[in-house]
Amino acid sequence: MMGRVWILGGTGKVATELTGLLAPDAGETITISRHPATAGHGRTHVQMDLSRPLTLPAFRSGDRIINLTEATSPSVVAAAIKRGAIFIDTSATIDYVKSLRDAASDTEGAGQFIGCVGMAPGLSNLMAHRIVRDQPGTRHLKIASELGLGEHAGTAATQWFFKSLETTGKSTSSQSFKTGQKIWDVAFDARQPKRLALNFPFVEREILAEELSPQVETVETYLALSPSWVTQLLLFGLRLGFGGMLAQNAHMLTKLALAGPTFGSATTRIVARGTDAAGQTTGFLRLATGEQSRATAAVIAAVARRSSDEPMQRITTIADWVGLEAVVNAIRQACPGTVLSSGAVQAADPTAQAFSRREQEFGS
Numbered sequence: 118m119m120g121r122v123w124i125l126g127g128t129g130k131v132a133t134e135l136t137g138l139l140a141p142d143a144g145e146t147i148t149i150s151r152h153p154a155t156a157g158h159g160r161t162h163v164q165m166d167l168s169r170p171l172t173l174p175a176f177r178s179g180d181r182i183i184n185l186t187e188a189t190s191p192s193v194v195a196a197a198i199k200r201g202a203i204f205i206d207t208s209a210t211i212d213y214v215k216s217l218r219d220a221a222s223d224t225e226g227a228g229q230f231i232g233c234v235g236m237a238p239g240l241s242n243l244m245a246h247r248i249v250r251d252q253p254g255t256r257h258l259k260i261a262s263e264l265g266l267g268e269h270a271g272t273a274a275t276q277w278f279f280k281s282l283e284t285t286g287k288s289t290s291s292q293s294f295k296t297g298q299k300i301w302d303v304a305f306d307a308r309q310p311k312r313l314a315l316n317f318p319f320v321e322r323e324i325l326a327e328e329l330s331p332q333v334e335t336v337e338t339y340l341a342l343s344p345s346w347v348t349q350l351l352l353f354g355l356r357l358g359f360g361g362m363l364a365q366n367a368h369m370l371t372k373l374a375l376a377g378p379t380f381g382s383a384t385t386r387i388v389a390r391g392t393d394a395a396g397q398t399t400g401f402l403r404l405a406t407g408e409q410s411r412a413t414a415a416v417i418a419a420v421a422r423r424s425s426d427e428p429m430q431r432i433t434t435i436a437d438w439v440g441l442e443a444v445v446n447a448i449r450q451a452c453p454g455t456v457l458s459s460g461a462v463q464a465a466d467p468t469a470q471a472f473s474r475r476e477q478e479f480g481s
Contacts, residue, residue, distance in 0.1 A: 119181060119422065120144045123174065125167055125193070126185035127160075128152045130271040131207075134414035135183065136160065138451065142422055149174065167193060176202040178227065181421045186273050187213050191220035198228035198431065205420055207235040207413070209277055214320045218432055233434040234420050235413045236385060237262040237338075238321035240448070242434060243441040244389035244402045245325050249333060252399035255391035256332070258325065261303045261314040261339035265384035266347060268408050269375050276371040283364030284318045285355060300352070301339045305386040305403065307458075313348050314339035315355070324434060344381040383408040402459050404445070407452035415451035419444050 119142050124132050127148025136146055147161045148154065154162035163174065168188040176182060178201030182193075187208050194217045197204040204221065208214050214232055221230035233242050241260045249255050264270070270278075302311040317340035325336045342348045354363070363370060385406050391399040406412045416435075423438045430437075435444075441457075449455040 121177065121180045122146045122421065123176070123180060123182040124148045124185060125183065125189050126150055126273060127162065128155060129185060129273060130269075130410040131185050131274075131414050131417070134411045134451075135185075135417055138414055138418040139421060147174075176200045178202065181205060183417060183421060184208065184217075185271075187277055188273075189217075191216050194220040194230065195224040197221075198224040198230065199226035201227040203229050203231065205231045205234050205417065207239070207417060208232075209235075209238055209320050210281070211318060211320045211323055214324075221432055229429060229431055229433060231420060231433050231435065231438060233321055233324055233436075234417055236409060236416060237319055237387060238324065239413075239416050239435050240404065240441075240444055241319070241338075241387050241389060242321050242325060242436050243439070243444055244387065244404070245321070245329070245336070245391075246436050247441050248389055248391040248400045248402060249329055252391055253332070254393045255399045256334050256394045257392045257396075258329075258333055258336045259301060259339065259388075259390045259392075260319070260321065260337070261301060261305070261341060261388045262319075263303070263305050263312060263314070263341040263343050263384075263386040264409055265343045265382045265386075266380040267383035268379055268410075270409055272371060272375065274409070275374055276367050279367035279370045279374075280364050281318055282351075282355070282360040285315060285360055301337075303339065303341065303388050305341070305388055306405065307403075312341050312343070312345050313352065314341035315348065315352060328434070328436065343384065343386075347380065385409045385412050400459070402457065404448075404455070404457045406448050406455040411451050412448050412455075415447045416444055419447035 122139055122143040124135060126132060128150040132148060149163045149165050149167060151166050153164055167186060168190055170190060170193060173193060173196040176197050180202040182197050182202050183205045185207055187210055194204050198221050206217055218230060233239055245258050245260060299316040301314045303314045304311050317338055319338040322336050322338045387404045390401040393399050420435060420438055445457045
């Protein structure tokens with residue numbers, strides 16, 4: 118039994134999936150949101166603006182606090198650390214995550230901060246760690262996520278996407294973008310044509326650079342949307358300089374996107390590829406699963422169930438708490454048909470281990 122679980126942003130899609138997955142283990146689930154609880158919510162709900170809380174939630178030692186918003190004030194993190202709670206963050210924006218980590222670091226208390234929990238960031242971090250662990254010759258990492266638009270993402274994730282287009286759009290005017298270094302043709306499936314992915318500012322880019330330095334010299338993160346014509350259309354708009362305009366109107370565009378039709382299938386695919394100093398592939402991992410919100414909830418639930426008994430530093434990430442196989446198994450239970458495959462070619466770096474050239478599925 119985990120005891121109390123707080124879900125910040127508790128009326129969204131991921132929250133709905135998460136509460137169902139945690140129900141057998143959570144002693145009590147409390148949701149917090151600016152919005153009132155929906156009909157049939159069936160849990161304790163607190164209506165509060167977490168960006169500017171008038172009073173801080175009454176956290177207790179051992180509580181799990183799961184942050185599903187990118188608006189929660191750092192003061193909420195500080196309150197969790199001070200009272201000995203475990204703050205689990207799912208955010209993907211670099212500057213925002215830094216503000217939460219700083220609040221945790223600057224606060225005296227027995228609590229812990231766990232960052233990069235979800236699919237990307239989250240599972241993508243674990244895939245990167247596995248490649249680097251198994252292939253010591255790895256010097257560079259590329260990670261790409263493809264989100265199927267067959268089902269709408271949650272409000273927070275959609276708004277983050279539009280806001281991030283300002284950073285992505287700035288790349289369109291650089292020479293490196295025009296020569297192709299800011300895009301990646303990704304083989305999300307060895308049996309299908311490669312898909313275009315755009316360089317995108319996921320937070321694991323910087324977190325992994327810190328964790329894996331000095332062995333790993335560069336980490337790049339990319340995003341693709343499925344159907345692939347949506348990514349092509351987005352690239353065209355960014356090259357015309359529309360990134361800043363889209364970011365500035367993120368709130369309105371989020372409402373329009375969530376009210377509009379869906380396209381294609383509801384899938385999530387992630388590829389992580391390592392290369393050595395000579396640019397030769399040292400290893401790669403591919404994951405294909407179902408709808409993003411349910412897969413994300415499965416990863417969060419796997420981390421939330423972890424015991425907090427073992428001593429650990431205050432600022433941690435998903436890689437400090439769970440292994441790749443455990444998380445993939447959790448996703449597979451929530452999304453049957455999930456496949457994780459791996460492979461590598463002989464690297465030019467003599468320190469790298471040689472894998473079979475045949476791609477292999479494992480962990481099923």
